[in-house]
Amino acid sequence: MAQDDSIYDWGIDGVEVRQSELGGAAFEIVVNDAGAGETVASPASSNPLPSSSSAPFSRRGFLGSVATLGSMGTLSGVAATALTSTSASAQSPRKKLAMVTHIIDPFYVPAVYGAKEFCRFAGWDFQFAGPMIAFNIPQVVDVLDRVLATKPDALATVISDPSAYNAAIEKAQSAGIAVLCFNVNEKSVLDKYDIPFIGQNNLDAGHTNGMVAAQFAVKAGKTSGEFVIGQQSAATPNIIDRTTGTIHGLQDYNKAHGTNFTWSTMLDAVDENRALPLIQAKWTRDQDKIIGFANTGWETWFIGDFIEQNNLHGRFLNGGFDTLPGVMAQMAKGNVQWALNQNPYAQGWITAALAYMQVVHGYKALSYASGPEVDTMANFTTVNAREKFWASVHVSEIR
Numbered sequence: 001m002a003q004d005d006s007i008y009d010w011g012i013d014g015v016e017v018r019q020s021e022l023g024g025a026a027f028e029i030v031v032n033d034a035g036a037g038e039t040v041a042s043p044a045s046s047n048p049l050p051s052s053s054s055a056p057f058s059r060r061g062f063l064g065s066v067a068t069l070g071s072m073g074t075l076s077g078v079a080a081t082a083l084t085s086t087s088a089s090a091q092s093p094r095k096k097l098a099m100v101t102h103i104i105d106p107f108y109v110p111a112v113y114g115a116k117e118f119c120r121f122a123g124w125d126f127q128f129a130g131p132m133i134a135f136n137i138p139q140v141v142d143v144l145d146r147v148l149a150t151k152p153d154a155l156a157t158v159i160s161d162p163s164a165y166n167a168a169i170e171k172a173q174s175a176g177i178a179v180l181c182f183n184v185n186e187k188s189v190l191d192k193y194d195i196p197f198i199g200q201n202n203l204d205a206g207h208t209n210g211m212v213a214a215q216f217a218v219k220a221g222k223t224s225g226e227f228v229i230g231q232q233s234a235a236t237p238n239i240i241d242r243t244t245g246t247i248h249g250l251q252d253y254n255k256a257h258g259t260n261f262t263w264s265t266m267l268d269a270v271d272e273n274r275a276l277p278l279i280q281a282k283w284t285r286d287q288d289k290i291i292g293f294a295n296t297g298w299e300t301w302f303i304g305d306f307i308e309q310n311n312l313h314g315r316f317l318n319g320g321f322d323t324l325p326g327v328m329a330q331m332a333k334g335n336v337q338w339a340l341n342q343n344p345y346a347q348g349w350i351t352a353a354l355a356y357m358q359v360v361h362g363y364k365a366l367s368y369a370s371g372p373e374v375d376t377m378a379n380f381t382t383v384n385a386r387e388k389f390w391a392s393v394h395v396s397e398i399r
Contacts (some may be wrong), residue, residue, distance in 0.1 A: 100128075105270055261291075
């Protein structure tokens, strides 16, 4: 079943979305469960992630890691302590991390992989769920309630509304469940409930987006003209902050360099079939003054496709957030000039590690900044090699 009819070809092999066992409007991304014994290895590592193992660590795998670290001169008595601790944790009841998001989309594949990878290392169970309809707050709340009913030890959730999550957060904290926020945050809620955030500062990242957009414009010989700020949602706090930051970045560049770049906003969509007509309408209406698109999401991909479909190569600049497969493909063709990467893998792996630290050892989790990283053709080879891994991850059933 499609999520709000917005699932399209993500460019990821073997990916589908399926309804969660939680029921209702809960959908999920399930990584690496396609077959017993199947493994997926990152090109940066020779160590694959087992897809079906339930053991926290295998003895052979752990000793192999110890041998590797020992050969680097980094282990002494630590190895014996770690092995003893691992054995002890294996005898304890398995704990569980649950992650909840406000949308099921390809951005979260690295986050799911990272969180599940750490949970496999730690011997924890892991669950990821989101709403059937993107950005639908009542459905997100329903998903949260269903997740909490399974009594996880830790809950990692986006917080995309200033009040809708409060009841679930209070319920979780009252039950002794560690609550963390990742990817999208509402600062007032973080402050109210003392919740750590794992992700990028979207206001600062937006400022970088605006500055980089202006820099590319000047390199192209422009000192004035309009940047269109694409928005896949006008109501979520991350998009609001990125938009505000992008405007501030353009303003600051103008003040510092005497340029006269202006801006407008364009509400598009997470589904390319819905986004393309909106992009076409904006271009048709304002093409005489548009010098580029400085997007707040990965509609950069769709605009690259729009450029290709309409033979508009070189007519305007195009950049924004996230390095999804389509974004990287269009960058290779010259239709995307920049993309800001917020490291979704860290938003999964680090979130899981912090949850483990708080639940098992009692150290309160603190916030972690995962981005942004500015990616252009200058570092394309390195970034593309890294990002290609996510296009080949075997995700069982995302439809």
